[in-house]
Amino acid sequence: MDAERRARLEATTRYEPSEVEGRILARWLEGGYFHPPAEGTAADNFSVAIPPPNVTGALHMGHALNSTIHDALVRLNRMRGRNTLWALGTDHASIAVHAVLEKELRAEGTSGHELGREAFLERAWEWKQKYGSQIVEQLKRLGASCDYERERFTLDDGYVRAVYRVFVSLHEKGHIYRDTYMVNWDAGSRSVISDLEVENREVEDTLYAIDYPIEDSDEVLTVATVRPETMLADTAVAVNPADERYRDLIGRQCVLPLVGRRLPVIADEHVDPQFATGALKVTPGHDPNDFEIGRAHGLDEVTVIGEDGRMTADAGERFAGLTTEEAREAVLAALREQGLVRGEEPYVHSVPYSHRSGERIEPLISLQWFCRMEELAKPATEVVERGQVRFVPERWKLIYLDWMYRLRPWCISRQLWWGHRLPVWYCDACEETYVAEAAPERCGACEGELRQDEDVLDTWFSSALWPFGVLGWPEQTPELRAFYPTDVLVTARDIIFLWVARMVMMGFEFTGEAPFGDVYITSVIQAPDGRRMSKSLGTGIDPLDEIEAHGADGVRFGLLAMSSAQDVRYSADRIQQGQDLANKMWNASRLILLNARPDALRGEVAGGLVPGPRPVRVEDRWILSRLQEAIQAVTRNLDSYDFAHAALELYRFFWSELCDWYLEIAKPRLYEGEAEVAQTLLWILEQTLALAHPMAPFVTEEIYTYLRPAAGGAGPAMLVVHPFPEVDGALLDDAAEREVEASIELTRSVRRWRDLVGVAPASVLPARVAEGGGEPPHELVARLARLSFDGAEGEPLASFGQLEILSSGDVDASQVRRRIAELRERLRGEVERAERKLDNQGFVSNAPAEVVEAEREKLNAFRAELEELQG
RNA sequence: GGGCGCGUAGCUCAGUGGGAGAGCGCUCGCUUCACACGCGAGAGGUCGCUGGUUCGAAACCAGCCGCGCCCACCA
Numbered sequence: 001m002d003a004e005r006r007a008r009l010e011a012t013t014r015y016e017p018s019e020v021e022g023r024i025l026a027r028w029l030e031g032g033y034f035h036p037p038a039e040g041t042a043a044d045n046f047s048v049a050i051p052p053p054n055v056t057g058a059l060h061m062g063h064a065l066n067s068t069i070h071d072a073l074v075r076l077n078r079m080r081g082r083n084t085l086w087a088l089g090t091d092h093a094s095i096a097v098h099a100v101l102e103k104e105l106r107a108e109g110t111s112g113h114e115l116g117r118e119a120f121l122e123r124a125w126e127w128k129q130k131y132g133s134q135i136v137e138q139l140k141r142l143g144a145s146c147d148y149e150r151e152r153f154t155l156d157d158g159y160v161r162a163v164y165r166v167f168v169s170l171h172e173k174g175h176i177y178r179d180t181y182m183v184n185w186d187a188g189s190r191s192v193i194s195d196l197e198v199e200n201r202e203v204e205d206t207l208y209a210i211d212y213p214i215e216d217s218d219e220v221l222t223v224a225t226v227r228p229e230t231m232l233a234d235t236a237v238a239v240n241p242a243d244e245r246y247r248d249l250i251g252r253q254c255v256l257p258l259v260g261r262r263l264p265v266i267a268d269e270h271v272d273p274q275f276a277t278g279a280l281k282v283t284p285g286h287d288p289n290d291f292e293i294g295r296a297h298g299l300d301e302v303t304v305i306g307e308d309g310r311m312t313a314d315a316g317e318r319f320a321g322l323t324t325e326e327a328r329e330a331v332l333a334a335l336r337e338q339g340l341v342r343g344e345e346p347y348v349h350s351v352p353y354s355h356r357s358g359e360r361i362e363p364l365i366s367l368q369w370f371c372r373m374e375e376l377a378k379p380a381t382e383v384v385e386r387g388q389v390r391f392v393p394e395r396w397k398l399i400y401l402d403w404m405y406r407l408r409p410w411c412i413s414r415q416l417w418w419g420h421r422l423p424v425w426y427c428d429a430c431e432e433t434y435v436a437e438a439a440p441e442r443c444g445a446c447e448g449e450l451r452q453d454e455d456v457l458d459t460w461f462s463s464a465l466w467p468f469g470v471l472g473w474p475e476q477t478p479e480l481r482a483f484y485p486t487d488v489l490v491t492a493r494d495i496i497f498l499w500v501a502r503m504v505m506m507g508f509e510f511t512g513e514a515p516f517g518d519v520y521i522t523s524v525i526q527a528p529d530g531r532r533m534s535k536s537l538g539t540g541i542d543p544l545d546e547i548e549a550h551g552a553d554g555v556r557f558g559l560l561a562m563s564s565a566q567d568v569r570y571s572a573d574r575i576q577q578g579q580d581l582a583n584k585m586w587n588a589s590r591l592i593l594l595n596a597r598p599d600a601l602r603g604e605v606a607g608g609l610v611p612g613p614r615p616v617r618v619e620d621r622w623i624l625s626r627l628q629e630a631i632q633a634v635t636r637n638l639d640s641y642d643f644a645h646a647a648l649e650l651y652r653f654f655w656s657e658l659c660d661w662y663l664e665i666a667k668p669r670l671y672e673g674e675a676e677v678a679q680t681l682l683w684i685l686e687q688t689l690a691l692a693h694p695m696a697p698f699v700t701e702e703i704y705t706y707l708r709p710a711a712g713g714a715g716p717a718m719l720v721v722h723p724f725p726e727v728d729g730a731l732l733d734d735a736a737e738r739e740v741e742a743s744i745e746l747t748r749s750v751r752r753w754r755d756l757v758g759v760a761p762a763s764v765l766p767a768r769v770a771e772g773g774g775e776p777p778h779e780l781v782a783r784l785a786r787l788s789f790d791g792a793e794g795e796p797l798a799s800f801g802q803l804e805i806l807s808s809g810d811v812d813a814s815q816v817r818r819r820i821a822e823l824r825e826r827l828r829g830e831v832e833r834a835e836r837k838l839d840n841q842g843f844v845s846n847a848p849a850e851v852v853e854a855e856r857e858k859l860n861a862f863r864a865e866l867e868e869l870q871g
Numbered sequence: 872g873g874g875c876g877c878g879u880a881g882c883u884c885a886g887u888g889g890g891a892g893a894g895c896g897c898u899c900g901c902u903u904c905a906c907a908c909g910c911g912a913g914a915g916g917u918c919g920c921u922g923g924u925u926c927g928a929a930a931c932c933a934g935c936c937g938c939g940c941c942c943a944c945c946a
Contacts, residue, residue, distance in 0.1 A: 013906065200943085207946080224946060272945055280946055289944040349946085363944090395875065399941075402874075406942095493941085528883085530939085554908095561894085562884075566876070567939080571883050573895045580894095580908045587906035594905080644885075648893070663905080671904090748912090755912040761901050786903090833890080842926025843889090851889050851927095858890080 001593070001709045009706055010594055015586035017551025017579075020702045025140055028701075033720045034145045036083045038478035046077035047085040047483035048516075049467045050146060051491050051499070052154065054093035055128050056100050059138035061525045061533055061570065062492055064543035065563060067144045068556045069490050069522060069643060074145055075694040076638055077487075079724035085483045086145060087470045089152030090132060094419040094459045095189050095356045097124055101418075117417050117454075124418045128153075138544060143552050143697045145720070150479070152470045154462045155420070162469040163462045164423045164437040166510060171435045175372045176412070178433075182291040183411050185364040187309035188357020191415040192368055194458060195408065196498050198361055200350040207347035208332070209277065211340045212237060212254040215262065221246075221254055222342050224276035226349065227286075228335065229327035231256065232315045233302040234263055236282040238293060241267035243278050257340050258331065259316065268293050288363050301365055307415075309362060324362070369422065369455070373407040373505070380404065380504040383514050389504060392520045392641050393565045396496060403497050412458045419456030426451050464502035467515035474510075484511065488518040496521070520641045524567045525559075533570065541570055553696035554579030560647040560695055581651050582699040585692065588659050589703045592670070592681045598710050600675030601682070607723045608690075609708060609715025610683040613731075614676040619780060621736035623662040626653065627684060628732050631725045634691055643695075650692055658688065661744060665780045682711055687725045694724075743778040749800050750785035757798075757816050766792035766806040770799065834859035 078084040112120045170176040183192040211220035239246035254263040284294025285303040304315035311319045352361035381404045391397040425434040429448030471480040507515035527539035557578025562571045603611030615621045630653035637646035669677040689700040704719040716722045767787040796804035
């Protein structure tokens with residue numbers, strides 16, 4: 001280390017993330033560490049594909065958690081020496097882009113409609129060029145080691161080819177078809193949306209009872225509805241076939257009020273005789289349930305509500321042009337005039353809303369493209385049933401399967417412009433339809449002009465191809481060979497159906513295998529008060545602000561530490577804990593690096609950087625053994641997706657064992673220039689940095705820039721490609737652990753005593769080892785508990801095992817006696833409790849032998865301690 | 872209507888059959904030559920309630936109370 005760097009290290013008593021992170025990131029990128037060669041096989045390599053963020057998106061807490069988890073896994077595997085790819089890309093996000101641009105255009109006093117398709121798309125591309133890479137830059141801030149040189153966008157030419165290939169193939173197989181069917185119309189985005197994009201909300205409405213006169217009689221049939229305006233499209237009235245009350249009416253006609261249409265009274269099992277009057281007005285054009293009934297009975301499908309959410313001309317002159325709410329009032333007023341409103345009552349029920357625009361869904365009959373799911377679902381269901389695709393936590397498996405078992409056709413066309421325009425052409429002259437990857441020139445039948453379908457595909461249609469699309473499929477690219485299938489998918493539970501299930505289906509259909517092995521479902525991070533984190537509620541916390549304030553490592557550690565199988569509230573304390581850990585690592589490293597003499601290093605370097613450790617004392621063997629346990633625990637936790645425990649185990653080892661005890665114990669030897677302890681410390685530091693790197697990459701990499709020259713520069717150029725530590729069984733040492741832990745306990749006892757008795761912290765107390773007491777207490781106790789064994793004589797004030805503390809000027813003897821009495825009392829209680837337990841025959845005979853044995857040992861220990869206090 | 876999950880220290884959460892844990896907060900004490908984003912010591916819990924299984928339950932079972940989420944075409 002040159003003098004200047006050394007001086008800087010000495011002066012920097014606080015780790016400054018903002019000063020470090022940009023510099024370290026640049027070196028990773030320059031070094032090409034995130035850009036693996038497309039070599040080897042997917043079985044040997046490690047790969048993941050990022051859930052492609054929306055181009056409109058800014059990094060939110062969900063991305064931050066997801067990316068931190070991805071990155072921990074990616075870095076872990078890269079350090080294990082696997083050829084590792086984190087495939088990166090962004091999603092075109094039709095609806096979101098439309099929403100953003102429409103807002104801009106409105107501000108300019110125009111609209112997409114006025115602009116027209118071509119100009120709108122031009123504008124969308126401009127917008128994408130300008131803002132689309134924002135989130136990618138933000139991922140870098142987090143330290144995400146994606147392959148930034150292989151970035152994909154779902155509207156790239158290659159990706160479009162993949163989408164078209166899939167569409168055409170599914171069409172050829174008969175899975176994709178065009179049909180007139182009831183769909184979820186979202187007047188907000190002016191498009192149809194899929195069932196999955198609909199959310200049902202509890203709404204308080206009014207249930208109206210309306211009299212429908214029966215033809216050629218004075219009787220009426222009373223129906224119940226919350227949407228009186230839809231009566232204008234009624235084409236029947238239905239009753240349950242088993243309902244005695246109405247049996248005679250079946251086959252007769254009602255006269256639809258206000259309209260005058262004849263409505264047959266039909267019998268259908270769907271009708272619940274218990275509900276309201278047991279008579280259902282049937283509106284096949286505007287209610288999904290009625291649509292089914294209508295199709296079953298061959299009823300007319302009348303439409304009175306248009307795609308703009310307003311009443312159409314077919315609603316009649318009085319109502320045409322009104323919104324549905326206005327129409328409802330107008331219809332009710334007209335019915336009241338005729339005395340046909342029989343009753344009204346408050347009624348709570350669930351109503352569909354668009355998850356995209358937030359507007360109420362209007363069920364409409366529309367000509368759309370659909371994808372049948374039965375065939376596609378088969379292998380995707382089996383593979384999860386068999387556990388070849390494994391959900392973590394496992395409970396999501398049931399939820400996935402439950403959905404797969406009752407899949408319905410997926411409406412895949414959208415009335416938008418930004419996206420993959422359907423590869424479908426129509427000939428208006430002869431009504432031929434062409435589905436092809438490339439536009440046909442003319443109609444093959446009549447040579448007529450062709451017109452391409454105006455619609456684009458559901459954004460999730462293209463996302464479903466992501467794991468192989470991102471690797472260049474349908475071309476047989478080297479990337480595809482090297483990295484498909486991927487190893488694990490990490491995502492949030494809200495897109496298990498929208499995305500995960502569809503990827504599995506498409507994976508099987510087009511590559512013959514599942515696109516990933518494990519599916520890890522992350523926590524959802526809520527606001528600290530337990531509400532949803534959202535911009536509109538004002539409950540969002542910006543990860544970039546947090547990175548700014550606490551450093552990327554702090555944010556990463558905090559997110560991992562708070563992650564769980566449950567949803568969790570955002571914990572600022574956990575982030576702070578991570579920041580503190582980074583600072584602690586920095587300062588512990590300073591202690592070692594500034595005091596270890598590099599010329600002291602001896603021995604061979606194997607794999608890493610520092611020659612193996614040179615333990616000479618029991619505490620050296622102790623910390624090396626503890627380090628092995630920590631490596632084992634962290635590794636196991638990372639491999640089993642238990643990130644919180646991985647993070648907290650690292651913290652515990654580093655702070656509570658390495659810093660609190662070993663560094664304090666070893667310090668004097670380090671200052672004295674002992675070569676062995678210096679080497680041991682440098683080796684432990686190297687191992688620990690590598691262990692922590694997947695979770696806290698920046699601070700560990702920064703420290704490595706000091707460690708490497710200090711250690712002679714033999715190892716890997718950067719920590720990012722340093723071998724991940726492996727447990728060395730030869731370093732596990734139970735005897736050393738027991739011995740040092742006993743010393744730690746002794747130290748704690750002495751400190752507790754000092755504190756209680758009120759000895760000044762700085763004063764060193766005379767102490768000795770009781771006669772015939774065997775081995776003297778370890779010298780580390782003397783240092784850590786501030787005792788001196790310089791042969792002083794005197795009365796013992798207190799004893800801890802063989803250790804006696806002698807009276808001196810600083811101690812109040814009466815206070816000491818009182819405390820000792822209390823301690824004895826407590827120990828007697830412990831002895832009694834243990835004795836009682838061991839007297840319990842049930843316990844002794846039924847509990848496992850080692851449990852009983854452990855209890856006996858405890859009892860003996862308490863008895864011994866008590867005995868010692870008697871002196 | 873069906874399903875999933877949660878209720879543990881003041882707060883946020885671990886712990887899933889052998890004597891209640893972490894971080895923060897709180898109290899007391901420390902400019903101890905890596906770190907005050909620090910060091911040492913401590914207080915604080917009838918583990919939602921009621922029953923059961925067990926020698927032993929925070930953990931397993933049943934019921935109840937409270938909270939959250941997902942799925943579902945009863946107007």
